[in-house]
Amino acid sequence: MHxxxxxxxxxxxEPQEFLCEPRQSLLECLRDLLGLTGTKExxxxxxxGACTVLMDDRVVTSCxxxxxxxxxxxxxTIEGIARGSxxxxxxxxxxxxxxxxCGICTPGFIVAAKALxxxxxxxxxxxxxxxxxxxxCRCTGYDKIIRAVKQAAxxxxxxxx
Amino acid sequence: MKTQExxxxxxxxxxxxxxxxxxxxALYGADFQMAGLLYGHILRSPHAHARIxxxxxxxxxxxxxxxxxxxxxxxxxxxxxxxxxGEGDTPxxxxxxxxxxxxxxxxxxxxxxAVAATSVHVAEEAAGLIEVDYEVLPCVLTxxxxxxxxxxxxxxxxxxxxxxxxxxxxxxxxxxxxxxxGDIEAGFAQAEVMVEREFNTATVHQGYIxxxxxxxLWNNDGRILxxxxxxxxxxxxxxxxxxxxxxxxRVRVTPMEIGGGFGGKIPVYLxxxxxxxxxxxxxPVKIVMSRKDVFEGSGPTPGSHMKVKIGARKDGRxxxxxxxxxxxxxxxxxxxxxxxxxxxxxxxDIANVVIDGFDVVVNKPSxxxxxxxxxxxxxxxxESVVDEIAEKLGIDPLDFRLKNAAKEGTRRADGPKYRRIGxxxxxxxxxxxxxxxxxxxxxxxxxxxxxxxxxxxGLPSSCTISVSADxxxxxxxxxxxxxxxxxxxxxxxxxxLGIPAxxxxxxxxxxxxxxxxxxxxxxxxxxxxxxxxxEAAQDVVRQMKERAAKIWETEAASVALDRGVFQSxxxxxxxxxxxxxxxxxxxxxxxxxxxxxxxxxxxxxGCIADVEVDPETGKVTILxxxxxxxxxxxxxxxxxxxxxxxxxxxxxxxxxxEEYFMNDAGSMTNSSLLDYRMPxxxxxxxxxxxxxxxxxxGHPFGARGVGEANIVPPPGAIANAIYRAAGVRMNRLPMxxxxxMQAIWSQRD
Numbered sequence: 001m002h003x004x005x006x007x008x009x010x011x012x013x014e015p016q017e018f019l020c021e022p023r024q025s026l027l028e029c030l031r032d033l034l035g036l037t038g039t040k041e042x043x044x045x046x047x048x049g050a051c052t053v054l055m056d057d058r059v060v061t062s063c064x065x066x067x068x069x070x071x072x073x074x075x076x077t078i079e080g081i082a083r084g085s086x087x088x089x090x091x092x093x094x095x096x097x098x099x100x101x102c103g104i105c106t107p108g109f110i111v112a113a114k115a116l117x118x119x120x121x122x123x124x125x126x127x128x129x130x131x132x133x134x135x136x137c138r139c140t141g142y143d144k145i146i147r148a149v150k151q152a153a154x155x156x157x158x159x160x161x
Numbered sequence: 162m163k164t165q166e167x168x169x170x171x172x173x174x175x176x177x178x179x180x181x182x183x184x185x186x187a188l189y190g191a192d193f194q195m196a197g198l199l200y201g202h203i204l205r206s207p208h209a210h211a212r213i214x215x216x217x218x219x220x221x222x223x224x225x226x227x228x229x230x231x232x233x234x235x236x237x238x239x240x241x242x243x244x245x246x247g248e249g250d251t252p253x254x255x256x257x258x259x260x261x262x263x264x265x266x267x268x269x270x271x272x273x274x275a276v277a278a279t280s281v282h283v284a285e286e287a288a289g290l291i292e293v294d295y296e297v298l299p300c301v302l303t304x305x306x307x308x309x310x311x312x313x314x315x316x317x318x319x320x321x322x323x324x325x326x327x328x329x330x331x332x333x334x335x336x337x338x339x340x341x342x343g344d345i346e347a348g349f350a351q352a353e354v355m356v357e358r359e360f361n362t363a364t365v366h367q368g369y370i371x372x373x374x375x376x377x378l379w380n381n382d383g384r385i386l387x388x389x390x391x392x393x394x395x396x397x398x399x400x401x402x403x404x405x406x407x408x409x410x411r412v413r414v415t416p417m418e419i420g421g422g423f424g425g426k427i428p429v430y431l432x433x434x435x436x437x438x439x440x441x442x443x444x445p446v447k448i449v450m451s452r453k454d455v456f457e458g459s460g461p462t463p464g465s466h467m468k469v470k471i472g473a474r475k476d477g478r479x480x481x482x483x484x485x486x487x488x489x490x491x492x493x494x495x496x497x498x499x500x501x502x503x504x505x506x507x508x509x510d511i512a513n514v515v516i517d518g519f520d521v522v523v524n525k526p527s528x529x530x531x532x533x534x535x536x537x538x539x540x541x542x543x544e545s546v547v548d549e550i551a552e553k554l555g556i557d558p559l560d561f562r563l564k565n566a567a568k569e570g571t572r573r574a575d576g577p578k579y580r581r582i583g584x585x586x587x588x589x590x591x592x593x594x595x596x597x598x599x600x601x602x603x604x605x606x607x608x609x610x611x612x613x614x615x616x617x618x619g620l621p622s623s624c625t626i627s628v629s630a631d632x633x634x635x636x637x638x639x640x641x642x643x644x645x646x647x648x649x650x651x652x653x654x655x656x657x658l659g660i661p662a663x664x665x666x667x668x669x670x671x672x673x674x675x676x677x678x679x680x681x682x683x684x685x686x687x688x689x690x691x692x693x694x695x696e697a698a699q700d701v702v703r704q705m706k707e708r709a710a711k712i713w714e715t716e717a718a719s720v721a722l723d724r725g726v727f728q729s730x731x732x733x734x735x736x737x738x739x740x741x742x743x744x745x746x747x748x749x750x751x752x753x754x755x756x757x758x759x760x761x762x763x764x765x766x767g768c769i770a771d772v773e774v775d776p777e778t779g780k781v782t783i784l785x786x787x788x789x790x791x792x793x794x795x796x797x798x799x800x801x802x803x804x805x806x807x808x809x810x811x812x813x814x815x816x817x818x819e820e821y822f823m824n825d826a827g828s829m830t831n832s833s834l835l836d837y838r839m840p841x842x843x844x845x846x847x848x849x850x851x852x853x854x855x856x857x858x859g860h861p862f863g864a865r866g867v868g869e870a871n872i873v874p875p876p877g878a879i880a881n882a883i884y885r886a887a888g889v890r891m892n893r894l895p896m897x898x899x900x901x902m903q904a905i906w907s908q909r910d
Contacts, residue, residue, distance in 0.1 A: 023282065037192035038185015040420070042370040043452040047834035050370055078185035091183040095175045098799035101644035101807060103182035104189060104371040104420025125847075134844035136834060138368045138421050139644060140803055142812030142842040 009070045011036070012080025020067035026060075027051045029067035030077060038078040038107050042136070049135030052108035053077045059115045059134075078107035081114060089159075090114055092153040099148035101139035108135050113149045121157055123149070168724060169655040170862050172750025173799045174662040176648040182418075190374035190390035190417040190672025191449045198376070199228055199277040201438050201448035202284035203431075204291050205271055205458055206266035209300040209524040209564025209827025213264060213293060214271070221276055226283035229290070229441035231434065232274045233263035237406040244403050246396065246428060253279040255493040257404050259527050260433055266295070267315055268526050269828045270457025271432070277438040277446045278619030300524035302828040304466045307333040307523045315492065315522045335494030336520040340502055340574040348513025352472025356549045360542040362876075362894040363820035364464040364489065367531045368811070368839050371420020372455045377401075378445040383816070385412045385436050390419040392426045392641060393680030398672045400429040405436060415671040416641040423811070424530025427680050428460050441723035456832035461530025461821065463488040463496045465538040468516025469505070469546045477556050477564045481513040482506050486539060488520060491527040496520045498618075501535025503575045504873070507542050507614035508584055509565045509766060514574040524827045530682060532808060533615040533869035537815060537876060541894060544611035546714060549890065558610050559592045567614075577616075583791030583855030583865075584765040587641030590614060590851050591767045596787045605774050606784065607885025611768040613873025617866040618683030619761040623676025624693035626654060626665075626701050626752040628712075630744070632737025633664040634701065639678030640765035642669055642689040644807075645800040649687040650694045652796055653862060657698035659725030660736055676755050687796055689758050689858075695861045701906040705739055708746040712739075760859015766790040766870035768809060770878040774887040779901030781817055781883060786875075787849040793857035805871045806848040812842045820895050 004019040011034070020029050025125070027044070039053070041061055042050035046064040053062045054076035081088045090110050100106045109132065116123055116131045120150040123131070128149050129142075137145060181187040218230040236257055243250040257263070262271045278284035301307040301315075309656075312333060321328045322336045349355065360461050375389040385407065391397045394416040404410045419426060430507055438446040450458065461621055468485040484505045490496035498518040553560035566584045566828060573579070587776045589595060601608060624638045640646055651665035658665075678690065702722050709727045710717040712734075720729045725736045743750055771785040788805040795801040818838040822831045831837050856863025878890045889904035 021282075031192070035194070036185075037188065037194075040189070040371070041191065041449075042372070042420075043834045045452065045833055045835070048370055048452075082184055087180070087183065088465055091180075094183050095179040098173070098176070098645070098803055100179070100182055101419060101800070101803055102179075102369070102371070102419060102421045103187060104369075104418075106182055107185045110183060129842040129845075133841040136370060136841065138423070138811070138839065139807045141808075141840075142845055143805035143806045143847045143848045144799075144803060146842065146847070 005068050007068055007071050009073050009075055011075045012077060022068055024067045025063050026065040026067050026070050027062040030062060035080055036077050036079055040104050040107060047109045049112065050105050052111045052135060054111060054115055059112055064102065078111055081110055089155045090149065093148040093152040093155065097144045097148040097151060098101065099140065100142040105135060105137045109145055117156060122153055167656055167714060169652050169662050170794065170796050171798065173797060174648060175850065176498035176645050176646055177643065177651060177667055181206055187418045188242060189371060189420050190388060193376045193417060194387045195446065195727045197444045199279065199442055199444045199446045200281040200284050201275050201277045201435055201446045202281065202288045203272045203448065203454065204274045204288040205433065205454065206269055206271040207261065208266060208295055208297050209269045210298040211266050211295040212298060213262065213266060214296055215260065215294040216274060217273060217292040217873045220292065220650065221287040224283065224287045224290060226279040227276055227287045228863065229277045229438050230274060231437045231441065233261040235437050236261065236404060236698060239406045244400065244446045249495060251493065251495060253403060255603055256400060259493055260404065260430060268524050270454065271492065272458060275434045275438060277442055285642045294334065301333065302523055302525060302823050302827055303464065304519065304521040304523065305488050307521050308487065314525065319522065330547055333522045334519055335490065335522060335561045338518050339668040340516040341514065343513030345481055345483060345513045345515045349472045351474060351480040353475045354550055354553050355470065355472040356546050357468065357470035358546055358892060360652055360892050362538045362541060364461050364525060364813050365819045366456060366461040366837065367423035367425035369421025369423060369425060372450040372452060373426065373430055373459055374449040375431035375435045376445055376447040377439045379433055379440040379742055383411060387412065387414045387432050388417055389414065389432055390417050390426060391420065392422040392682050394639060394641060394672050395677055396427065396680055397429055397432050401432045404433040413671055413673045416669055419641050419643055422643050423532045424682055425460055427682055428529050430459060452834060453832045457526060457829055460527055461705060462531035462534060463490065463528045465489065467538065467542040471546045471550055473550050473847045475518060475554060477561055478553055479509060479511050482511050484516045484539065486518045489523045489525060489528065490520050491525045492522060493527045494520050494522060496528055497530060497534035501539040503573065503616060504536035504614050505539035507573055508567055508612045510567050510571040516574055520839065532660040532811060532872045534613055536613060536873045537812065539878040540611065540613040540873045541880065544874065545731065545880050545890065548881040562612055563588050574805065581766060581858050582728055582763060583853050586855050587765045587767045587791050588791050590767055590789045590853050594769065594787055594851060596769050596785060596849065601771060603773065605776055605886050606726045606771065607882045608769065608771050609881030609885060610767065610769050611874035611877030611881060613870055614763060614765050615684065615870040615873060616763045617688065617761050618685045619689050619758040620685055620691040621757045622678045622690040622752045624690060624697045626697040628701060628740050628743060630741050632740040633666060634658065636665050636667040636694060637670050637675055638667060638690055638694065639675040640669065641681050643681055646686045646707060647801060649796045650691045653691040654694040654698040657695055657702060658736060659722060665763065684764065684868035688761060688864050688866045690757060691754045691796065692758050692861065695752035697752040700752030704750045704752065708743065709734060709739055711746050712742065758836045760857065762793055762857030762859055762865040764791050764865045764867060764870040766874055768874045768878045770875065770882045772879060772882040772886055774901060776887065779898035779905065781896065783813055784845060785846055787851065788871055789851040789853060790867060791853045791855050791865060791870050792867045793860065794854055794863035795852050796850060796862065796864055799812060801852055801867050802850040804867045805850045807868065808871030809848050809875055810840050810845060812872045813879065815894060816876035816879040816896055818895050818897055
């Protein structure tokens, strides 16, 4: 009944092959089959954003994507955001701005924010708020998260200048 | 010590667990994996109130991949007694009955049975094959309804306790208590202005992003090993042991990282069930709640029905205040109405007070603590009435509060007399903030203020510190870290030792590896576990001085430690230099701290809210928001601000949107994060913060817990702002667009 399907993808730059049931979500595949537990489950119906990953540079909630849909795709998860041993500027600015409390939503926010900065290097406060409206945080009230994203954007621009 | 003398306390180091949390490496409860792991799923009641006639699990058991099914009958039969659930005592049968229902289900979502299987999907399928024969009963969903004569009764054995005495009367009112002070009638007789209003607030949820989870292994040696996300590993240990009727030493709980709690992760739901399933299968079993389960089967915070009456003289002094607070406990007693009663008038110095509290069971999930539990409901009512009185008297709302503010020596109606508190300082900081006098800049806009109080708790904490040869220390503690407390605790040890915060390595360990530590709750962790760390660090200093004395061949009493340098006469040695010499001077140095501190200091908070009310739709937009709170001494100011901002925004959500929509059958119709509408980044402005520091005389660094008081004032402040923007006094939460429009229309009629 549960015949498994072979899926070939690229995850965080590395070719990755796995077998999954057709009903398993990408979130389940990442967490339970591949051990990439940095991507979190908060609601399993696409409303909290804790499971946000990039799929061919598109922001998706991985709970609403089937594992089999990842065939041939490039997936980026929180585990692929740091550049080797060096943190991504967003990761550094989240730490410096105390932009996390419990930390469960943090991977989703960082992945979503990276996608924003990749296409809009100098976002306004409103643009950041709109982009991140898909990600719920219950601890911080968002203030320090918005500041962290702004600071990371500024630092990345200085580096690129 | 004076503030300016601190070198670590008051600074903003990077949190110790930060890198793991921004790289996805931190392991939360649901991330736990183990060889042979089975997955559990809980079957929940579709009815709000029903008798269970029969449960047939045979079809579920036959499904391939299913390894075990358990029901309440699998719990050992143990005599009734009171058990400590981490925030107060409850009868064991209630604690057990909420984990797996026996005989009756009391709310939709009440757990009935659980399945363990080789995958979560098989477990879910199997749960659907369990046949339950119900006799559906009428349900009661609000406190006023449940208190009526002839209301459907939840518990045939629940008899009302009145003023501390058993009445023998079976009803849904578990308890009616009263706090009284002075002469209420004489107080109201002196009043020249009086306002009395009635309020209702809806059930709301803490809304932590991480669902409840637990993994248990009933090991072959008889020990029960648990990994879970909890606010209190020791209370999970104690409750699990109690329900399974084993000694506490048989249970070891390892607290994984926790994705939010706000009081909701104090109760135990899954751990004993996972343990029963593990016992039957011999394998570890993991259960993770769905979001719907979290809404329907965990512990939201009480809805309430309240009346508040306040009288004042024309000179602006309050002469008497009275409150009636009926809170919905949900399925089992324990609505946190007592804390609400303690806090309702706690910000004011009032001679004549009567507060009546009612703890009422209804057919909704058994409620749990939520950040200053009980106080936010009560403050919404009290602060609305205070605002109306100030308006009637023509006095500025902050001046009116200042005239009546509680201060050192003020007695609260529930008994305690305040030590040094920061109520006046908080109100003054609000008044002096540029926000208070800034122009509103448009029509349909209004500004509101409110203040609030949370008493905070102490409770036991333990900590050990061992010194490494490189001059750093390892700090072991038992408080699960929900918002940066590893760092705020480590900083207090670092301050004593005279070393940088980064040189203290804090670890939160399992219940076998540290002394008893009460829950991360009641704003106690930085205060109490911080104090345990302070004591452990003092113990290290004492031992290190002995080592220095040994090397210098002098008396330990002559050795002093100043900013990380030991000295005696003209001899000096840094903490690092001495740490390298421990092996030669007698071996390892390990300091210990175990405390049950008394000197807890309550925290006052206030906020200023600017809103715009759309007169066509009733939508309220928060334009500007400033939160002010007395932290005593902010150990790590960034995380104090974070608490203030987070509490403020939860208060904003509670004020404007959040609500359990219940249909007549007692079913929650909005049990998803789409329909249960918590604030998003787009709904909010920046949340400005002002930290007031009135040192708590009961703590070595003057710290007061800051986790909770900040959620108390926002609903009242927003209601008062809405009044100034739209001319309507709101008497219910949430103040969502339909409620606002209704208020506007009924005023026009």
